[in-house]
Amino acid sequence: MKKHITLVLAVVAILCTTAVSYAQNARMPAVPVDSAVRIGRLDNGLTYYIRHNEYPKGLADFFIAQKVGSVLEEDNQRGLAHFLEHMCFNGTKNFPDSTLLNWAESVGVKFGQNLNAYTSTDETVYYLSKVPVERTGVQDSCLLILHDWADALTLDPKEIDKERGVIHEEWRSRNVGMQRINETIMPVIYPGSRYAHRMPIGTMEVVDNFPYQALRDYYEKWYRPDLQGIVVVGDIDPDRIEAQIKKLFSGIRLDENRAERVYYPVPDTPGTIFAIGKDKEIAQARIEIVYKHDAYPDSLKNTMDYYISQYVIDMASQMLNTRMSDMMTRPETPFTAAGSYYGNFAYSKTKDAFSVVGIGKGDSITPTLEAVYRELLRAAKGFTPSEYDRARAEYLSRLESAYNGRSTRTSNSLGFEYVRNFLDNEPIPGIEKEYSMMKFWAGQIPVEIINKVIPQMIGKDNRLVIAYLPDKDGYVIPDSA
Structure with a gap:
């Protein structure tokens, strides 16, 4: 995700007034790992996570x-x-x-x-x-x-x-x-x-x-075992669970001639791909405008670079979503719902994507496509300071609520968080450290930085328009043109 790394390093350069070069692999400090979780690795490669939690x-x-x-x-x-x-x-x-x-x-x-x-x-x-x-x-x-x-x-x-x-x-x-x-x-x-x-x-x-x-x-x-992670969270004794894991799993043999676990790439594509499908069981027409990007490397997710990039993207997406939500209150708006999000591209781990989605009204999806695309292009021109103040306040409110509710964080939610750390190297600093870090950084990042995000994420290549349409009499099925 070179675009996002470049953006984050620009943030670092502005905030810290230091010369930062991606070519030199200069990065911010590593994100700490929550000390409440015990992480270990057996000789055969199996990884385990254990945490005592009484809720x-x-x-x-x-x-x-x-x-x-x-x-x-x-x-x-x-x-x-x-x-x-x-x-x-x-x-x-x-x-x-x-x-x-x-x-x-x-x-x-x-x-x-x-x-x-x-x-x-x-x-x-x-x-x-x-x-x-x-x-x-x-x-x-x-x-x-x-x-x-x-x-x-x-x-x-x-x-x-x-x-x-x-x-x-x-x-x-x-x-x-x-x-x-x-x-x-x-x-x-x-x-x-x-x-x-x-x-x-x-x-x-x-x-x-x-x-x-x-x-x-x-x-x-x-x-x-080298591809497996065990997670145990709950009202348990971590010392005892760790001893049992070592007893049970250490004997599993790892084949020296094992097959390589390949992560298959998703190629870049020039121009725009149009994928239009119809089916009699589709009740609501759905249109997606998707922009593919290189996935953020797992090896770099344990740095503040990644945390800040996620915050910047989240703010831009949240403000775009607010605009489209406001549009939905007007009767002339051609969609019943619309929004944007960032994540994996469809089913792939090796490609990410920024997506804008609209659920259409009437007998044609074209007005919805025009409306959400127009709003995306308007967002690329920038958000106002007041819009950012509102989005940042909502973000900090959610963060504070998570911090205040930390004693009632369920074992299930913690467990899935550690699963994501094992599978994708998603950071696990714990809510106390996350609250402290992001409360500081949210106050340092200006709207001018947020406004660089969408122009960097959209372009005329690596773009897709995907339509899920009803197959019924009177509904207009567009072609690529």
């Missing part, structure tokens, strides 16, 4: 995050990453058949609610939440479940065959308007990229026909 009292949350997802599948494996997630609940070495689900229910952990998982293109995360942990035996069982998910699935052929039908039903239930359009437009928005054909649900041809050994090979290849 809610008597409960704890357990996670295992895997730097593995559907983007790692070959063409003949599409769907195996997601299928494997399902199989983690269908038999392990220490919890054969359905005994894992039965045990969880016996201690008040409900499958689908407090016991669940998700698979994305670049990650897979499993968790047990709000587990009553007064008995240490329950804590040990939860860690044993994480261990079995990491390295001891049974992958019984009979269970695999039963799960094929379950996956089919999930695919059928999700095969609705937005999903069908996504399947069609992914190759359009991802030209020349592996992400074009790696939706986690996969293909039903693979799900129906893959041989049993193919799933085991995928499991053995990618579920390994």
Whole structure:
């Protein structure tokens, strides 16, 4: 994300009156790590996070995050990453058949609610939440479940065959308007990229026909300690949990000849890509204007550079959103909702994007596209000091509320924060340090710096216009022109 790094270094130069050169890799100090969380790494590469937290009292949350997802599948494996997630609940070495689900229910952990998982293109995360942990035996069982998910699935052929039908039903239930359009437009928005054909649900041809050994090979290849992170947060003794993690997980072997975990790029694209989809189940027309950018390097996220860049982008986006929200109060506005956000580009970890979204009225999306684009171009000309004062005050108010509520921060929210640190190196300074740091920096950054953001993020290349439109009589489906 060279544009954003350049912008942040300009901020540093203005505020600190020092000459800063990105070419020389000059950066601000590292963001400290919250001392309340214990982070360790075993010899086999497995990382763990442990924190004592008493809200809610008597409960704890357990996670295992895997730097593995559907983007790692070959063409003949599409769907195996997601299928494997399902199989983690269908038999392990220490919890054969359905005994894992039965045990969880016996201690008040409900499958689908407090016991669940998700698979994305670049990650897979499993968790047990709000587990009553007064008995240490329950804590040990939860860690044993994480261990079995990491390295001891049974992958019984009979269970695999039963799960094929379950996956089919999930695919059928999700095969609705937005999903069908996504399947069609992914190759359009991802030209020349592996992400074009790696939706986690996969293909039903693979799900129906893959041989049993193919799933085991995928499991053995990618579920390994150097790509795994354990997170335990709650009303527990960190010393005891750490000892148990070392006892259970240290014996998992890391193959010296393991495959390289590749993070697949998303190519830059000249001009504008138009991806227009329609479906009879789409009730509200949606238009997106998207500008791709290089993802901020994980290796640089632990510096104040990153924190300040996120603040600057957030302020610009928030002020644009306020303008569009004000427009929605006027009856002549051609959209029912609109807003902007910054984050990963679609399903990819290796590309970020600034997006402006509008939900249309009437029988054509074109007026909505014109309106949100016009407002984006107006924002690129700058915001007023009074707009920034309002946005900054709202930001500081949210920050202060988080600080004041720090004693009631839930174990679940803390746990997912550490999951993101493991997967993406997102900073975890803790709310006390974050409140102190950002209260200072918010007061130092002027509106002139904020006004540099949107002009840097929008351009005529790496741009996409994506439309999700209703397929019904009388609705105008635009072409690229």
